[in-house]
Amino acid sequence: MISDQEIVExxxxxxxxxxxxxxxxxxxxxxxxxxxxxxxNQMFAEDLTQTAFLRxxxxxxxxxxxxxxxxxxxxxxxxxxxxxxRKHAKYTLEENMDHISANEQRGDNQDFYKLLSHLSSDExxxxxxxxxxxxxxxxxxxxxxxxxxxxxxxxxxxxEKLK
Amino acid sequence: MMxxxxxxxxxxxxxKHYRVNNPNLLARYVVMMSKIRSxxxxxxxxxxxxxxxxxIGAINHELIFSIINNFNQIFNTPLVFIETYxxxxxxxxxxxxxxxxxxxxxxxxxxxxx
Numbered sequence: 001m002i003s004d005q006e007i008v009e010x011x012x013x014x015x016x017x018x019x020x021x022x023x024x025x026x027x028x029x030x031x032x033x034x035x036x037x038x039x040x041n042q043m044f045a046e047d048l049t050q051t052a053f054l055r056x057x058x059x060x061x062x063x064x065x066x067x068x069x070x071x072x073x074x075x076x077x078x079x080x081x082x083x084x085x086r087k088h089a090k091y092t093l094e095e096n097m098d099h100i101s102a103n104e105q106r107g108d109n110q111d112f113y114k115l116l117s118h119l120s121s122d123e124x125x126x127x128x129x130x131x132x133x134x135x136x137x138x139x140x141x142x143x144x145x146x147x148x149x150x151x152x153x154x155x156x157x158x159x160e161k162l163k
Numbered sequence: 164m165m166x167x168x169x170x171x172x173x174x175x176x177x178x179k180h181y182r183v184n185n186p187n188l189l190a191r192y193v194v195m196m197s198k199i200r201s202x203x204x205x206x207x208x209x210x211x212x213x214x215x216x217x218x219i220g221a222i223n224h225e226l227i228f229s230i231i232n233n234f235n236q237i238f239n240t241p242l243v244f245i246e247t248y249x250x251x252x253x254x255x256x257x258x259x260x261x262x263x264x265x266x267x268x269x270x271x272x273x274x275x276x277x
Contacts, residue, residue: 016197023190032181049183050193057197111172131165131173162169 004069008060016057023053026070030077036128037081037121039113048084052077074133075143078125082144085121115162123158126151212262219258226251 004025010018030052034045055076056063063072116124125144129135137155141148165173183189220227230251236244245252 016194019197020190020194023193024186027183027186027189028181031183032179035181036176046183050189050196053189053193054196057193111168112176115169115172132176159165159169163166 005065008063008065008069011057011060019053019057019060022069026073027053029070030073033074033077033128033133034081036112036132037078037125039117039124044084048077048081051080051084055080078129078143082121082125118161119158123154123161126154127158130155206266208262208265212258212265215258223251 002021004022007018007022011022027049031045031049034048034052035042038044038048052073056073059076063069116127119127122144126140129140129143130137135143137151138148140146141151144151226248230248233244233247236247
């Protein structure tokens, strides 16, 4: 199977048509990531997945083939989420609780979403990255463009809130 | 430290596999949107031709005013209008054709230079 890096090279040289394969490969991963960050808001997660792929196409020239493509894509998606939250003040607690109850009615297990619904979007993002996707603190700091000590204190504060 | 509730919730969440409804449709939509986006953005070619049109327009401003003033001829006596302004019309069409051709080639040209 052709690697992600080779497809990226083809996209740059021959055109964006080749990017379709990358979207098919990684859309579930990115969508899952966004579902967790948005607390199960499917519409918002779908929008963010699209936005992340569109941004990835525009920034494709800056992709470093030495790094894992999926991680690079996830960083773009996470930053898209943070930008959208800041821009539109979306994703208030009440809005999130509506989605949780809607998902509960569909019979999904919502423990994770419920617990994290009391956190700020940054706290939720960092906890999701650390405990669901096993990011190291230094990687979180680099991807979110934050100070390492800030990341540590956000994790500590979030865990305090969840006690 | 994490409490047990959170530990269990995280363990359960890790086992979940989310799926996009239609990845093929998403892939096509995103690629299509990326093409629309790139064609809507302003590039070096656009700026260059904007300057070219401004300079040519400034040099031949009398001709442009004359075309605007006599534009009603295109409805009354179209052949006279075309005959009078044949060369400016041809030059404009050639410039627009070159501009649209280069704009389509835009991304390939810049890939070549990279």
